[in-house]
Amino acid sequence: MAVVQRKAAAPNGAGMARLRVLLPLPLAGAYDYRVPQGMPVPPVGSFVAVPLGNRGSIGVVWDGEADPGLPERKLKDIEGVFEVPPMTESLRRFVEWVAAYTLSPPGAVLRMAMSAPAALEPPAAKAGWRLSAAGQRARRGEGARLTESRRRVLDVMEPGEVYAPAALAAEAGVSPGVVRGMADAGLLESALLPPGERFPVPDLQRPGPELGPEQAEAAAALREAAAVRHFGVTLLTGVTGSGKTEVYLEAVAECLRQGRQALVLLPEIALSTQWLERFERRFGVPPALWHSELGSRRRRDTWRAVAEDKVPVLVGARSALFLPFPDLGLIVVDEEHETAFKQEEGVVYNARDMAVVRARLAGASCVLVSATPSLETLTNAETGRYAALHLPVRHGGAALPEVAIIDQRRTPPERGRFLSPPLVQAVRDTLAEGQQAMLFLNRRGYAPLTLCRACGHRMRCPNCTAWLVEHRVQRRLQCHHCGHAEPIPETCPECGAEASLTPLGPGVERVQDEAADLFPEARMLVMASDTIPGPAAAAEAARAIAAREVDLIIGTQIVAKGWHFPHLTLVGVVDADLGLAGGDLRAAERTVQLLHQVAGRAGRAEAPGRVLLQSWNPEHPVMQALVSDDLEGFMAAEAEQRRPGHWPPFGRLAALIVSAEDEREADRAARDLGLAAPQGEGMEVLGPAPAPLALLRGRHRRRLLLKTRRDVAVQPILREWLGRVAVPASVKVQVDVDPVGFL
Structure with a gap:
């Protein structure tokens, strides 16, 4: 462990200083440690090495005074301080806020902010090559004659500059063996490479795309919000294909002009190839990335570069919220309605909501973006908590697709099949016209x-x-x-x-088999998490579709996430009723969002688009909203249904999920919690009851649901409730404040 123990003269007189250190462990709070003589007191936020039991740990010097009554003999000394920028005050407050809101130990939240501990150690110096004195003479044409390969190497090298071996060989167009041979001949000498700029600076002078009037007006408002350097939230909505990304990238540019850092959260960053290409077209360089597919070295380098303010723009998944930005000026949450922003394991939080908190604590602007915003976000905009901008038309004059329903009660599929005759004929016609078609089924x-x-x-x-x-x-x-x-x-x-x-029933593989039988000449591509597992596969899929090497796309929900397929003119939804089953509070809202996003893949260029929804219940409000393109009316009706019962966003929910390997223990703990349930005006406890997934990963699960009015703070109620019940160590009680799912 590379720890710097900064020495100083021993203090005179008074005893050694004490301070609090928060450790990235599920502990209730910070521990007190002693600063040894000869070490200056590290400032709050410093990353320090400390002993913990019989092993060592890394923690953060935390705010507050150490306990003066703790006996000296119980204190252990800090072992050293890491040479890395201290954790900022805004990030420390964010850790505390998330812990308090989610009822999680602060150390468990801190762990998410210390997700690359190797980044605390200084990067190892790497060796390169520079011109020796003999090499400089040879570069001037003095001395023995050189081969053409060696001459090319000397021509690309400047005296005093140090070059990475592989990069030098590539730039000169020679093999690495040529470079090694020149070193053996004394023309090159070994030298340490300077710390390289791994994350290039975006070109703010590069002209962006031409914006339409509505886009330009929205972009100006977002630029102004980013320039004032104060907290504020803006909801940016617009029909699919209206250019929302181009608009908020103007806010990113303004944030960078202010010398601050920008963070863009995407629900599926590993699959966002086309978004990354769009960013690079706008700024000339790629952004830094943060997601689960990154290797350990890249995570280490990115975390440290963020802390050292060397990353102007980072695009990431929800965990990027906990990176150590020293001056965060803008947070964009794209597709803010996506449930992928909710973390269901460990510390349970919604990154969309936490992004608003992080922006407030950092004094940053926050932009929530969606063609189909959540009812919670819409309500915040309608009540004035958030500003609102809307893009009503598609960019470049493209028309919105025509949406129609295939009533399967009247034209059902043939026996043993899942595609109805009207959909089959529509696909045939589309392929005959040389256009691309998509069949959507949200089932792997x-x-x-x-x-x-x-x-x-x-x-x-x-x-x-x-x-x-x-x-x-x-x-x-x-x-x-x-x-x-x-x-x-x-x-x-x-x-x-x-x-x-x-x-029984279809998944996308079965639809593929049926399509292969019906359209034998079509070149097909299945897009599901099984077949598109990461960035490389996503990039290849996007390339093949853009190059028209694919006629028919068969996909699950990943095809709904921001893809731009200019030659796709028909989308057929195989089972539009699929998401409406069950008793989920948000089933209708989620279904209309998903199907609207899928429908938005059609007709994004010159050719008009068409969407066909196969449904056994065409009168359902979701189907009627999609056909009439009246999402606003649908959400208003959805709100009126929830308001009388104080369901979100007009009330608060918090779930307790009780789980144990022994079913009787789960039942007993859930019963005890039910008997101790809080009572009072404006609150109600539902359950205990078996969870819809009553057995998950070998653990039996029971649920209790606390429902309150909007003005009731649920955290104090939950703390008191949990404090009244002794839960065995073999039983786990997970708290989910503001649940988005009920499995």
Whole structure:
């Protein structure tokens, strides 16, 4: 561990200083430590090495006074201070705020802000090559004659400059062996490379795209918000394809002109190839990235560069909120309605809501962006908490797609098929015209359920309350909740009947099989998390579609996330009713958002687009809102349904999820919590009841739901409630304030 112990003269007289250190562990608060003689007192926010039991740990010097009554003999000395910028006050307040709001230990939140501990150590110096005295003479033409390869190397080198070996060989157009041979000949000498600029500075002089009148007006408002250097939230809405990205990139540019850092949060950063290309076209350089696909070295370099203010713009997933920005001036949350911004494990938080808090604590501007904003965000805009901007038309004159419903009660698919005759004919016509089509079904795999025809046995996950999904290409059954997988058995495991297992219902693989039979000449591409696992696959898919190497796209929800396919003119939704099943509070809202986003992939260029929704319930308000393009009216009606019962956003929810490996222990703890449930005006506790996923990853789950009026603070109620019940160590109680899902 490379720790710097900064020495100084020993203090005179008084005892050694004490300070508080917060550790990235699920502990209740900071621990007191002593500053040894000869070490200056590190400032608040410093990253320090400290002993913890029989091992060492890394923590952050935290605010507040140490306990003066703690005996000296119980204190341990700080072991050293890391040479890295201290954690800013705004980030420390953010850690405390998230911990208090989510009822999480502050150390558990701090852990998210220290996600690359290797970054605390100074980067290792790397060796390169520079011209030796003999090399400089040879560069001037003095001495022996040189080969053409060696001459090219000397021509690209400047005296005194140090070059990385691989980069030098590439720039000169020679093999690395030529460079090594020149070093052996004494023409080059070894030298340490200076710390390189890994994150190039965006070109603010580079002209952006030409904006239409509505875009230019919205961009001007966002630039002004970024320039005033004060906190504020703006909701930017607009129809799909209206140029929202280009508009908020103008706010990014203004933030950089102010000398501050900008953060853009995307729900699926690893799949956002086209967004990254758009950014590079605007600024001439790529942004820094932060997501789960990054390697450990890149995470380390990025974290440290952010802390040292060497990253002007970072684009990341929700965890990027906890990076150590020294001067954050702008946070953009693109597709703010996406549930991917909610972290469901560990510290449970919604990155959209926490982005607003982070911006407030940093004195930054926050922009929430969506074509289909959440009801919570719309309500904040309507009540004046957020400013609002709207882009009513598509950029470049492209028309919105025509949306129609295929009533499957009247024109059902053929027996054993899932595509109705009108949709099949529409796809045929589209392909015949040389255009691209898309079939959308938000269900991975081949079939969601495998059933024995002989005894009715259903193939179920042994760890979860979930059916196993057949993946025919891999010849396996898989649980999409815990990852359990097993080969497709030859016989029924219940009755032993041979060849009796039958897939029920469609997944995208089954739709692909049907499409291959119906459209044998079409070149098809399946876009699902199984087939597009990361950035490289996403980039190749986007390239192939843009190059018209694909005729028919078959996709799950990942195709709804911001793709621009200029030759795609038909979108067919195989099961538009899929998301409406169950009792989820937000089922209708989520379904209309998802289908509207999917529909927005059609007709984004000159050719008009068309969207066909296969539905068994065409009278449903979701279907009617999509056909009439009246999302505003739908959301208003949705709000009126929730308002009388004080459901969000007109009330507050907090869930307690009780889980244990032993079902009786889960039931007992849930019962005790139910008996101790808080009572009072404006609050109600629902449950305990088995969770919809009553068994998940081998743990039995029970749920209780606290519902209150909007003006009631739920955290004090939850703390008091949990404090009244002794929960065994074998039972876990997870708190989810403002749940977005109820599984």
